[in-house]
Amino acid sequence: MTTSRTPAVVNGQDATTGVRTVQNYIGGRWVAADATRFGEVRNPATGALVARTPLGGAADVDRAVQAALQAFPGWRRTPPVNRVRPLFKLKDLFERRFEDVARVCTIEHGKTLEESRSSVRRAIDNIDLAVGIPDRMMGTALEDIAAGIDCTSMRQPVGVFAAITPFNFPAMVPMWFLPHAVACGNTFIVKPSERVPLSQAIIFELIHEAGFPEGVVNLVNGAKDAVDAILDHPGIAGVSFVGSSPVAHYVYKRGAEKGKRVQALGGAKNFVVVMPDADMDRAAAVSTESCFGCAGERCLANPVVIAVGDACGPITERLVAEAAKIRVGDGLEPGVTMGPVISKEHLQRITGYIEKGVAEGAKLLLDGRGFKDPKHQDGYFLGPTVFGEVRPEMVIAREEIFGPVLCIIRAKDFDEAVAIVRKHELGNATSIFTTSGKWAREYRYRVEPSMLGVNIGVAAPMAFFPFGGAKGSFYGDLKAHGRDAVEFYTDKKVTITRWF
Ligand code: NAD
Numbered sequence: 001m002t003t004s005r006t007p008a009v010v011n012g013q014d015a016t017t018g019v020r021t022v023q024n025y026i027g028g029r030w031v032a033a034d035a036t037r038f039g040e041v042r043n044p045a046t047g048a049l050v051a052r053t054p055l056g057g058a059a060d061v062d063r064a065v066q067a068a069l070q071a072f073p074g075w076r077r078t079p080p081v082n083r084v085r086p087l088f089k090l091k092d093l094f095e096r097r098f099e100d101v102a103r104v105c106t107i108e109h110g111k112t113l114e115e116s117r118s119s120v121r122r123a124i125d126n127i128d129l130a131v132g133i134p135d136r137m138m139g140t141a142l143e144d145i146a147a148g149i150d151c152t153s154m155r156q157p158v159g160v161f162a163a164i165t166p167f168n169f170p171a172m173v174p175m176w177f178l179p180h181a182v183a184c185g186n187t188f189i190v191k192p193s194e195r196v197p198l199s200q201a202i203i204f205e206l207i208h209e210a211g212f213p214e215g216v217v218n219l220v221n222g223a224k225d226a227v228d229a230i231l232d233h234p235g236i237a238g239v240s241f242v243g244s245s246p247v248a249h250y251v252y253k254r255g256a257e258k259g260k261r262v263q264a265l266g267g268a269k270n271f272v273v274v275m276p277d278a279d280m281d282r283a284a285a286v287s288t289e290s291c292f293g294c295a296g297e298r299c300l301a302n303p304v305v306i307a308v309g310d311a312c313g314p315i316t317e318r319l320v321a322e323a324a325k326i327r328v329g330d331g332l333e334p335g336v337t338m339g340p341v342i343s344k345e346h347l348q349r350i351t352g353y354i355e356k357g358v359a360e361g362a363k364l365l366l367d368g369r370g371f372k373d374p375k376h377q378d379g380y381f382l383g384p385t386v387f388g389e390v391r392p393e394m395v396i397a398r399e400e401i402f403g404p405v406l407c408i409i410r411a412k413d414f415d416e417a418v419a420i421v422r423k424h425e426l427g428n429a430t431s432i433f434t435t436s437g438k439w440a441r442e443y444r445y446r447v448e449p450s451m452l453g454v455n456i457g458v459a460a461p462m463a464f465f466p467f468g469g470a471k472g473s474f475y476g477d478l479k480a481h482g483r484d485a486v487e488f489y490t491d492k493k494v495t496i497t498r499w500f
Contacts, residue, residue, distance in 0.1 A: 021052040022197045022221055024060055025204045027067035028214030033221055034059040039194045044110035044340040045330035047378030051108075053194040057225030061189075064218040065235040068160040068187035071215030076157050076185045078213075080134040084183055090210040091127045094120070094203075101202055103332070105171045108196045110339040110380070111294045112331040116171070123175035123203075125463035126481055130179035136486050137184060149498045155490035157185030158261070159237035162230045164191045164251065166243040167342055168297045168402075170199035176461065177240040178217065180485035186237075187216050191230060193243075194223040195342060231255045238488070240480065241265065242299075244400075245426065245472050252475035263476040263488055265299075265468050267400045268428030272302040272457070273417045273443065275434040276310045282455070283433035284318030288406075290431070290457030292326055292384050295341050296404040299473075300429045300451065300458045304390070304397055304407045306417045312410045316388050319406060320365050323384040329373050340380040341403055347380045350403035354385055357396040357407070362387040368404060392420045400426070414439060421447045428469035429459050450474070 021038065023030045033054030041051040054060075075083070094101070098120060105116035129136075139154040161181045165173040174190045181188050192200040204219045220226055227247075230236055231254045238261030241251040248266030255262035272290065274283050290302040307315045331339035341347050351369055358364055368383030382404055390397050390407040397407050411417040421430055431453035432443045440454045448470045451459035461467040461481070468479030478488040 019049050019051060021054060022201050024054075024056070024064070024221055025208065025217075025219035026064045027070075027218070028208070028212075031063075035222070039223065041108055041195065041197060042343070043107050044342055045332070045373075045379045046376050047344075047380070051198055053197045053221050055194060055225065056220065056222040058229040060220050060222065061226055061229035061233060064189045064220045065160060065233050067215035068189060068218055069235050071213055072157075072159055072187045075182075075187055075213060075216050078185070080137060080183070080185070083185060084131040084133055086210040086212045087127050087131050087179055087183060090206055091124060091131070093206040093209055094124050094127065097202070097206060101171055101199060104202050105199045106331045106339070108198045109167065109170055110331055110342060111297075112336055112339050115294050115331070115339075119169050119172040122461060122463065123172040126175045127179045129463045129481065130183040133180075133183035133486075136483075137490065139492070145496065149496060151494065151496050153492050153494045155184070155486065156493050158489065158491050159186060160189065160235055161186050161238045161240065161489060162189040162191060162236050163240045164227055164230065164243070165193055167193040167195040168294065168299070170196035171203065173242050174200060174203070176242070176467065176480045177485070180481060181489045182212070182216055184486060184489040186489055187218075189218045189220055189230070189236070191220050191222060191226050194221065197221050227251065228254075231260070232258055234258070236260060238262065240488070242480075243267075248475050261488060263468070263478055263480065264474070265480060266428075266473045266475065267426060268299045268301070268469065268473055269304065269398065269400050269424055269426045270300065270302045270429045270431075270449065271304045271306055271421045271424070272431040272433065273306045273308060273414075273421070274311045274315045275308050275414065275432065275436065275439050277435045277439075278311060278315075278433035279435065279455075280311070280314045280318055284315055284322050286455070286457040287431075287433070288319060288322035288326070291406045292323065292338055292404045293458070295338055295382070297342060297402050298458070300460065302429070302431055302457060303401060303405060304409060306409045306411050306420055308411050308414055308417050312408070316365070316408050319408065320386050323366050323386050323406065326384045328371055328381055328383055330376055330379065338384065338404060341382060342380070344380055346403070347382060350382060350401055350405060353396055353399070353401045353403070353405060357387050357390070357394065357405075360394045360396065361389075362394060362396060362407070363389040392423070398424070414442070418443065418446050421449070425472045426469070427471035428473035429453070431457055431459065450479075
């Protein structure tokens, strides 16, 4: 991301260009950040500057923590049935502004409008789940743990939590955490990716309208300095992080050193195994969507197909044909099935990987380099790219490219396919295509990635189930949403009682 020195900011607007500088939302008010450096937010389809992100640090974070700390005792004392009322209102506002949020998401991220809509729907699913907290937060009790002595375990909120989130799902990922944390009685701070601050800016307009008490929910914009300030702040009890694996590890370690609860969801390199008995047409269509959806910028994308034995010829042919059908362009335009990648720098990085794949001897079956959208010459576009004859040790098969590049590896049998998956240090998600229940069960049993698709390309995050990977894709133990959210955002108070 490019950064610039202080623009002339007047009431949140850059006075010289009219480009919006996003504000923080602290203690129930929109406030200018205490920043001297600003990140540029560009529409990836056009290259146009659409906003600036203030790259604030410790002062902004401290302001938000003080507001959240002040709000905590009152919010904690608010009965759970009352705490969920602003969430019901938020749900209603989200439904009404659904298209606006989806549109902003596409403008700042580049994914197609349909993809943005799906992600906004998944954000709302988390509100739907969180409003059930009066039931989900209940504890347990046992009479007569000894004669005349009873024992109860009650869930209590912990304090101030923060979420630090990535660029690839600007509207959805913060909502994996926020509704659950506040429904449990905690107060909250969101630090969105500095590359895509606008979806949260519009969502916080809804949060403002929803009627949470001041300081219960706060928004701080920034990059590394803000993250470090969150990790070090003694007023923050826990952190939910989503992003790349090196940063996830860093956040987990530094946060834990400061005594915080941390759940850190990291990067991915996901494999899809295609067995010779699979329905090849379906496997190809679904795997193509899995790899190229959101221009490959998905932690659940399956960018490596392991074709087992005789599956290799038929699946390769179909994957290339399916990929060639993809229509690249501005995600706001109807009919476009793949948008641009996030930035010029990321485009160059992905192109570098394609060059590396060619140099390593993989066979380039479809080359997306040089794609130009005649309407948007300055957009960060890349066509779908497919490599055949990839070997597991090649860089393109090992590293997370996070772009529209598909690699096909041939494995001689099921065992070899399993060994390739198990050998990789990451383990976010994986899929298998087969018509045999035995192979599907065996695959689930033997591979580590925690999100598994059987004849499904993307084992998508369901609000009511836990979500998070394994191995180097996840640091922590309690995952995002599902029942784990209640575990992560509450403490269990055990009381043993005897009355004389
Ligand atoms: P990123 O790690 O660069 O950034 C994530 C967050 O960390 C941002 O808020 C950013 O400001 C902050 N950050 C970045 N560098 C930092 C540093 N050096 N020190 C402290 N904080 C820092 O990730 P990204 O590029 O925004 O997102 C893409 C990555 O996220 C991919 O690796 C993808 O697989 C992963 N991801 C994982 C999941 C999951 O569920 N496991 C979901 C979405 C994305």
